[in-house]
Amino acid sequence: MKKTLLATAIAGALGVSAAAQAATVYDQDGTRLDVNGRIALGISGGGEDDVAPGEAKAGGTEFRNIYSRLGLTMSHDIDPDLRAFGRVEWRFNGDERDQSGGFSEVRHSYIGLESGNFGTVMAGNFDSFYNSRVVNPFDVYIDRGHEFSKGAGGDLQARGDSIGYITPNLEGFQAFLMAKHYTGNGLAENGESRSSVINTQGGVSYELAGLRLAAGFAQDRGDYPLSARGTRHRYDSRDQRGIDENIYGATASYAFNDNFSARLGYETQDSNDGEIDAGGAVEDWSGYDTWGLGMTYAIGQWAFNADVHRVSPDNEDTRTAWSAGSYYKVSSNFDVFAELNRADQGDITVSTGDGVEVEENSDNLYWLVGARYHF
Structure with missing residues (x-):
């Protein structure tokens, strides 16, 4: 299948440290344990500008940790058609001394069963299937x-307290479904107890030769009271309460040959008119439409990405965002990279504190250069 769509767009721009460079610690009688991860460092600048006088600087040059990780992957062959598996992965700070324990996040932690005849079921903390x-x-x-x-x-209504199922590959077709549970225990809003919430997501995909088609949905219902985690905004990945309207999306990708692939995508979410009519802030409850077009080109040790997105929020001006990246594989364990991104956010009206309102641009060209060692 055209090397599986250029190894899924060069595995996220040479981003898979887990599978390719994993060190096998134990492999005997059908039981296996691998250790894998990466140390990634870089320098970035640009992006968000100061949005108001007196606010903290946001877009200056910074030496950074670029998502360094350490992971363990486990598996056991129960019989020729059934395999048990598990994975745990931590993020750690790789750019500076850390006396707080080193690890900043348990990124993944899940277990599951995989069968060629019956599909895969998994539970725990894993990425959004959507x-x-x-x-x-x-x-x-x-x-x-x-x-x-x-x-x-991967954070979209996922990463914890989740169960998922993926069907076997049926001549190129696969279906998938997952659910994330939010308990109401320990949460109260306006003095009232809260019920548990379950958000589901799922879809189907089809692969044939170099072509891959996929479509799906993700429920985006509220999972926290408004007072629990600050303000709500659909572009803030730290706050995934949702606007109580489903997200729908579809993508098509095609590998023309072993070097070049292209992709087209569309995603939409309706505004929650009921909440807006009831007095809710428009920016909290508005939907959007997004189109995306991109390509990946790989030759030798090099890989290149370029993408453009047309984002049309219901309550804001339409923006055209673009990204580009180049990646060079120095060796099987070491790569260097450079990326650019322009989100094309509009101007923001801010107050100077003396009653005068001014327009400030909230977005500059963002750049990132760095290197990663995979193990």
Whole structure:
């Protein structure tokens, strides 16, 4: 299948440290344990500008940790058609001394069963199926540039307390479904107890030769009271309460040959008119439409990405965002990269504190250069 769509767009722009460079610690009698990860460092600048006088600087040059990770992958062959598996992965700070324990996040932690005849079931803390199986062709940038999934990527109504199922591959067709549970225990709003919430997402995909088609949905219902995590905004990946309207998306990708692939995508979410009519802030409850077009070209040790997105929020001006990246594989374990992103956010009206309102541009060209060692 054209090397599986250029190895899924060069595996997220050379981003898979887990599978390719994993060190096998134990492999005997059908039981296997691998250790893998990466140390990634870079320098970035640009992006968000100061949005008001007196606010903290946001877009200056910075030496950064670029999502360094350490992971363990486990598996056990129960019989020729059934395999048990598990994975745990941590993020750690790779750019500076950290006396708080080092690890900043448990990124993944899940277990599951995989069968060629019956499919795969998994439970725990894993990425959004909608992101990994529908809009994944666009998730190729190391840092910024993924405009689908509300900019949340794998965090979209996922990453914890989740159960998922993927059917076997039926002559190119696969279906998938997952659910994330939000307990109401310990949460109260306006003095009232809250019920549990379950958000589901799912879809179908079809692959034939170099072509891959996928379509799906993700429920985006509220999962926290408004007071629990600050303000709500659909482009803030730290806050995934949702606007109580489903997200729908579809992508098509095609590998023309072993070097070049292209991708096209569309995603939409309706505004929650009921909440807006009831007095809710428009920016909190508005939907959007997003189109995306991109390509990946790989030759020798080099890979290149270029994407453009047309984002049309219901309550804001339409913007055209673009991203580009180049990646060079120095060796099987070491690569260097450079990325650019322009989100094309509009001007923001701010107050100077003396009653005068001014327009400030909230977005500059964002750049990132760096290197990664995979193990």
